[in-house]
Amino acid sequence: MHGRLPNSIKLIAGNSHPELCDAIAARLGIPLARVGAFQYTNQETAVTIGESVRDEDVYIIQTGTGYDNLNDFVMELLVIINGCRIASARRITVVIPTFPYARQDRKDKSRAPITAKLMANLLQCAGCDHVITLDLHASQIQGFFRVPVDNLYAEPSVLRYITDTFRNEINELIIVSPDAGGAKRVAAIADKLDVPFALIHKERQKANEVSRMVLVGDVTDKICVLVDDIADTCGTLCKAADVLLSNGAQKVVCVVSHGIFSGNAITNLNNSKLDKVVCTNSLPIKDKLEQCSKLEMIDISPTLAEAIRRLHNGESVSYLFNHVPE
Amino acid sequence: MRDLIVLGGSTHPNLTRSICRNLTLQQGEAESRKFANGETSIEIKDSVREKDVFIVQSGCGHVNDAFIELLIMISACKTASAKRVTAVLPLFPYSRQPDVPHQASHTGAPSIITKKDHYTFESAPGTPKPLSKKEGDRFQLGAQNNTSGIFSAVKQPLPIRSYSPKSIVTNAASTNFQVDASGKTESGYKQWVSPNGTLIANLLQTAGADRMITMDLHDPQFQGFFNVPVDNLYSRPLLQHYIVDYIPNYRDCVVVSPDSGGAKRATAVADAIGCSFALIHKERRAKIGKNPPSTTSSNMQSSLSQQTTMVATTMLVGDVKDKVCVLIDDLVDTSYTITRAAKLLKDSGAKYVYALVTHGVFSGDALNRINKSAIDKVITTNSVPQGEHVAILGDKLEVLDVSRIFAEAIRRINNGESVSMLFDHGW
Numbered sequence: 001m002h003g004r005l006p007n008s009i010k011l012i013a014g015n016s017h018p019e020l021c022d023a024i025a026a027r028l029g030i031p032l033a034r035v036g037a038f039q040y041t042n043q044e045t046a047v048t049i050g051e052s053v054r055d056e057d058v059y060i061i062q063t064g065t066g067y068d069n070l071n072d073f074v075m076e077l078l079v080i081i082n083g084c085r086i087a088s089a090r091r092i093t094v095v096i097p098t099f100p101y102a103r104q105d106r107k108d109k110s111r112a113p114i115t116a117k118l119m120a121n122l123l124q125c126a127g128c129d130h131v132i133t134l135d136l137h138a139s140q141i142q143g144f145f146r147v148p149v150d151n152l153y154a155e156p157s158v159l160r161y162i163t164d165t166f167r168n169e170i171n172e173l174i175i176v177s178p179d180a181g182g183a184k185r186v187a188a189i190a191d192k193l194d195v196p197f198a199l200i201h202k203e204r205q206k207a208n209e210v211s212r213m214v215l216v217g218d219v220t221d222k223i224c225v226l227v228d229d230i231a232d233t234c235g236t237l238c239k240a241a242d243v244l245l246s247n248g249a250q251k252v253v254c255v256v257s258h259g260i261f262s263g264n265a266i267t268n269l270n271n272s273k274l275d276k277v278v279c280t281n282s283l284p285i286k287d288k289l290e291q292c293s294k295l296e297m298i299d300i301s302p303t304l305a306e307a308i309r310r311l312h313n314g315e316s317v318s319y320l321f322n323h324v325p326e
Numbered sequence: 327m328r329d330l331i332v333l334g335g336s337t338h339p340n341l342t343r344s345i346c347r348n349l350t351l352q353q354g355e356a357e358s359r360k361f362a363n364g365e366t367s368i369e370i371k372d373s374v375r376e377k378d379v380f381i382v383q384s385g386c387g388h389v390n391d392a393f394i395e396l397l398i399m400i401s402a403c404k405t406a407s408a409k410r411v412t413a414v415l416p417l418f419p420y421s422r423q424p425d426v427p428h429q430a431s432h433t434g435a436p437s438i439i440t441k442k443d444h445y446t447f448e449s450a451p452g453t454p455k456p457l458s459k460k461e462g463d464r465f466q467l468g469a470q471n472n473t474s475g476i477f478s479a480v481k482q483p484l485p486i487r488s489y490s491p492k493s494i495v496t497n498a499a500s501t502n503f504q505v506d507a508s509g510k511t512e513s514g515y516k517q518w519v520s521p522n523g524t525l526i527a528n529l530l531q532t533a534g535a536d537r538m539i540t541m542d543l544h545d546p547q548f549q550g551f552f553n554v555p556v557d558n559l560y561s562r563p564l565l566q567h568y569i570v571d572y573i574p575n576y577r578d579c580v581v582v583s584p585d586s587g588g589a590k591r592a593t594a595v596a597d598a599i600g601c602s603f604a605l606i607h608k609e610r611r612a613k614i615g616k617n618p619p620s621t622t623s624s625n626m627q628s629s630l631s632q633q634t635t636m637v638a639t640t641m642l643v644g645d646v647k648d649k650v651c652v653l654i655d656d657l658v659d660t661s662y663t664i665t666r667a668a669k670l671l672k673d674s675g676a677k678y679v680y681a682l683v684t685h686g687v688f689s690g691d692a693l694n695r696i697n698k699s700a701i702d703k704v705i706t707t708n709s710v711p712q713g714e715h716v717a718i719l720g721d722k723l724e725v726l727d728v729s730r731i732f733a734e735a736i737r738r739i740n741n742g743e744s745v746s747m748l749f750d751h752g753w
Contacts, residue, residue, distance in 0.1 A: 034517075041690030042659050043389045044420055050517045070364035075390040078529065083520030101365050111370040113402035118533060122397070125532040126525055233362050262362035 014062030064100025335383030385419025604644025
C-alpha cells in the first residue's frame with residue numbers, strides 16, 4: 001500500500017487546515033505522508049517522521065490561521081521543514097495558501113518590524129527550497145525570498161464563479177474595489193468579464209477601522225461585486241456595501257481570496273446588507289459556513305494540487321495564472 | 327550605562343522589571359499585542375538607534391508565541407539600527423530535545439493534560455526495592471505529608487488562555503499508524519522525532535540576534551549550534567548557597583542525580599559542598615515476546631504490538647538510608663523523572679527529599695504530581711514565572727531569584743568586562 005517509486009512525491013500535512021490537505025491529496029491521488037507535528041505538554045512543537053523522505057520531493061501544506069495558535073502553526077511549519085531537511089529530503093516545497101504576516105510587509109512607522117520579511121527569512125533558514133502561495137497581499141513579498149516563489153492567483157477561480165453565478169445577469173454587473181490598492185486587481189477582472197468597474201476610496205485612520213468612504217463610478221441599479229484579497233474583520237466590506245446601496249446599487253456581493261473572518265466578522269456579516277460573501281478555502285472556514293448563511297466557498301484545492309503536480313514534473317506553472325484546472 | 331536599553335517580552339515582565347531595578351535603569355518601552363487575526367504586532371516605543379539592546383524573554387508559557395514574539399522584536403530592533411541585540415533567555419526554548427517518539431500507549435512524554443485523582447510513581451515494572459514492604463504501605467511511604475485534606479485541596483493549574491494544545495495531528499493518515507515497542511512501523515521504518523536545537527539557534531541568528539545570554543542549558547553542546555557568542559550562566563552557586571544556608575546539617579545529606587545525564591551537574595555540587603553522592607539510573611528497553619512474529623501481513627500489526635512492550639527500569643546507586651536527600655536537576659517539566667526518583671529514594675529509606683531544579687516549568691499536571699509525590703520541598707528559580715506555581719504548591723515550593731545574576735551579566739557585557747567570574751562567584 002505504501003510502496004514508493006524512487007524520487008517520488010511526498011505530501012505532508014500541517015495541522016492548520018486538514019480539509020485542504022485531504023482535498024489536495026485526493027486530487028493528486030496520493031496518500032499524505034506519515035509525518036506529523038504535535039505538541040508536548042510544555043507547548044513545544046515537535047515532528048515525528050514515520051516514513052523515509054530521503055531523496056524525495058517533499059511538499060508541506062500549512063496555512064496561516066488561528067487566533068491563539070497562528071504562531072504555533074508557523075513554528076510547526078518551520079519544525080517540519082527542518083525535520084525533512086535533517087531527513088535528507090531532496091527538495092522541500094512549502095505550500096502556504098495564506099502567507100502569515102503578509103500585511104506586515106513594510107516599515108510604516110518608526111521601528112515597526114517588517115515581519116513578512118522575517119517570515120521569509122525564517123522559512124529559508126529552516127531549509128525550504130521553493131514556496132507556493134496564493135494571492136500574496138503584496139506581490140513584492142516574493143522579493144523577500146532568495147528561493148523561487150510561485151504566487152498563484154485565485155482570480156481564474158473567482159472569474160469562473162462570477163460567470164457561473166451571474167450567467168444571465170452579466171450585463172447588470174459592476175466590479176467594485178473597496179480600496180484604491182485593489183484597483184488593479186479589480187480592473188483586470190472587469191476587463192476579462194467585459195463589465196465596468198468602480199472604486200471606493202477610503203480614508204483609513206487606524207488599522208481595522210474605517211472612517212470615510214467616497215465612491216468613484218456609477219452603480220445605480222447594478223449588481224455590485226466587491227473584490228478584495230483579504231476579508232478580516234469585514235468592517236471595510238460592510239461599510240462599502242452600505243455606500244454602494246445608498247448610491248442605488250441593486251445588490252452587493254463580495255468575493256475575497258482569503259477569508260480570515262476574525263473578531264466580530266461573522267456578526268458583522270450577518271448584520272450587514274451584503275447579499276453574499278464568497279471566499280476560497282485557503283483558510284479553514286468550515287465552522288464559519290455554518291454560522292453565516294451568506295458565506296459561500298470556492299474550492300481552491302484543484303489549483304494548488306495542479307501547481308504541485310506541475311512543479312514536481314517540472315512543467316510550467318503559468319498556465320494556472322489564467323486557467324482553472326478541470 | 328552607555329547606550330544600554332533593556333526590553334521585555336510578554337512572558338516574564340516581573341523578571342525584566344527586577345533586572346532593570348538591579349541595573350538602576352528605566353525599562354525600555356515595547357508593546358506587544360495581537361491583531362484580530364492572531365498575528366503578533368510589536369511596537370518599540372523608545373529609540374534604539376546605535377544602542378546596545380537586551381531583550382528578556384523566557385521560553386515558557388505559550389512557547390511558540392513567545393519565541394515568534396522574540397524573533398519579531400529582535401528583527402524590529404535590527405531594522406531600527408540597533409548597534410547590538412542580545413537575546414536574554416533565562417530558560418532557553420526547545421533546549422531539551424526529546425528523543426522518544428510520542429505514542430499515547432507507550433512511554434515518552436505525554437502530550438495531553440489530564441488530571442488524575444490517583445498517581446502511582448511507579449516505573450513499570452516496579453523498581454527493585456531493597457526492603458520488602460506490603461503493597462498498602464507503598465503509597466503512604468511515598469507521601470508522608472499528604473493528609474486527605476491536602477488531597478482534596480489539590481487544584482488544577484488553569485491555562486491563562488482558552489488554548490488547548492493540539493496533542494496529535496488531526497489528519498489520521500499521518501500519525502495513527504502502528505509502531506511496535508522499538509518505534510518501528512510495519513514497513514520497517516523507525517519512527518523518530520527530529521531534533522529542533524539547530525533550527526532554533528539558526529532562527530535566532532536569522533532574526534538578527536548578535537549574542538545570547540541563557541542559564542543552565544540542558545545540553546552544553548547547544549552552545550555550539552550558534553555562530554554568535556552564547557553566555558551560559560550557572561545557577562549552581564545559587565543552589566549551593568541554598569543547601570548551605572537552609573538545609574540543616576547539610577554535610578550529612580546526599581546529593582542525588584535523578585538520571586545519569588545529570589550526574590556531572592550533581593557531582594559538581596556534591597564536591598563543592600563536600601557531601602556524598604548517589605545516582606538514579608533509568609533505562610528503557612524493548613522486551614520482546616517469546617513467539618516469533620507471524621509473517622502474514624494481516625497479523626503483523628497486532629502480533630507486533632502484543633509481543634513487544636517497553637520496559638522501564640530504575641535503580642539507585644548509592645546509600646541514602648536515613649539520610650536527607652537533595653535531588654538536583656536542571657529542568658522539571660512533566661515531573662515524571664523527579665517524582666519517580668523521590669519515591670525510589672523514600673522507598674530506599676530516605677528521611678527527607680529536597681528537589682533543587684533550575685527551571686521549574688511544571689507543565690501538564692506536574693504540580694499535582696509533585697503535590698502528591700514523595701518530594702518534601704521543591705526549590706527552583708524565577709527563570710520562568712513561578713507565581714501560579716507558588717499559589718498551588720504553597721510552602722512546598724521555594725523560589726530563588728536569578729535577576730541579579732542576569733543584571734550583572736548584562737552590565738558586564740555592556741561594559742565589555744569578563745562574565746566568567748559569575749560562573750563561580752556566589753550571587
